[in-house]
Amino acid sequence: MSTAAALPWKDRKRYLWIISAVLPALPLLSLALWSMTRNDLSLWLTLLVVYGVIPVLDLVLGEDRSNPPEEAVPALEADPWYRWLVYAAVPLVYLTVIVGTVFAMTAELGLLGYLGLALSVGWIGGAGINIGHELGHKKGLFDRTMARLSLAASGYGHFQIEHVRGHHRDVATPEDSASSRLGESYYRFITREIPGGFSRAWRLESERLARQGKGPWTPGNEILQPALVTVLLYGGLTLWLGWQALPFLLLQAAFAYTLLSAANYVEHYGLLRDKVGEGRYERPQPRHSWNSNHIVSNLVLYQLERHSDHHAHPTRSYQALRHFEDAPQLPTGYFGMFLVALFPPLWRRVMDPRVLAHARGDLSRINIDPASADRYQNGHRPVAA
């Protein structure tokens, strides 16, 4: 201990966060590969990485539960290096959307290549939402503007309001459209989460503008501002490249939407905050979010998977997020869990026993999907994984 105290703490991940910053350029690599090989399969490189390489690396390299010492956190939070690594990713998201769309419209691609490219660009739109998420929690106008720009690349500009003012307030309650419920499949969750998020954002922003004495259709509307960026981006590319660009852009954006849904789906499945009064819930604690300390997927996502600390302390920066022993732990990182979520019976087999164990079998402390409540209440216990 004495030798450890003598050495100042060093962040071993300081330079590894570059991985999160360059991820949005991954489809550009596959475009280079296609140009050399003319093989449509090369446009599936991004999907191979996110659904193949990263889940396997998570299983092989496992977790890192170490935390920065509290005395190092103020300097870690103030270090501009970490912030710039997030800013730097925003232009890369735009570059990938623009170059990817131009490529899809001009290169001679088969259906396989077209689909691979659309999903790859959509993945980067999803990464852009993650970037917008990190920046959207910061207090400065520059950070929040960059956040909305990053979100606008996939047409998700309303996320900032929806997430910070809606989801964080209501997380792990039945009222939250972005908290999945025990028994709710990923597919059913999507149909509740996407419209629910949009209507909550619109309601919150309308209320704010109403307090200013304005209606919702005003230039000050912070949902319409990024929406205008999306219209200019997609409209500009369509005018430039022809109408065929629009379905490509909408396809990749739709895929980006489902990726955010996947993240929301795995982050709070079944977890429930206690009521402490009429319409009031206890403050969000680490136990109200599923956490993952898996090394590789965290390095790709600006440590988004340390989600328990994030919800307990939403303005804490990614590089300073902590592991908590009392937080429920996902069996693997998000990328692997996204794959599991695609197969609802498998998902229930993996996650339901964990939800029940976390709630110590007390169904009243679980956020249960009303439509599947019977399955759990009739004494049936899901089989252990």
Added chain:
Amino acid sequence: MTRWRCPECGYRYDEIAGDLHEGFAPGMKLCGLPTDWTCPDCGIIPAREFVPDADGRNPEADKR
């Protein structure tokens, strides 16, 4: 008491100044803010849980 602070993230609400972005006019009391309104920066602390903010105190000191 006219100055209040979010105990989670250090956001300050000064009743004399209000918060124009949030639509709270100068002079708006903390107790007059909507009950479902939460801190605009962290999103998780309702107005009734704000703490008095002593003048000259650095809110970042309490940041966790």
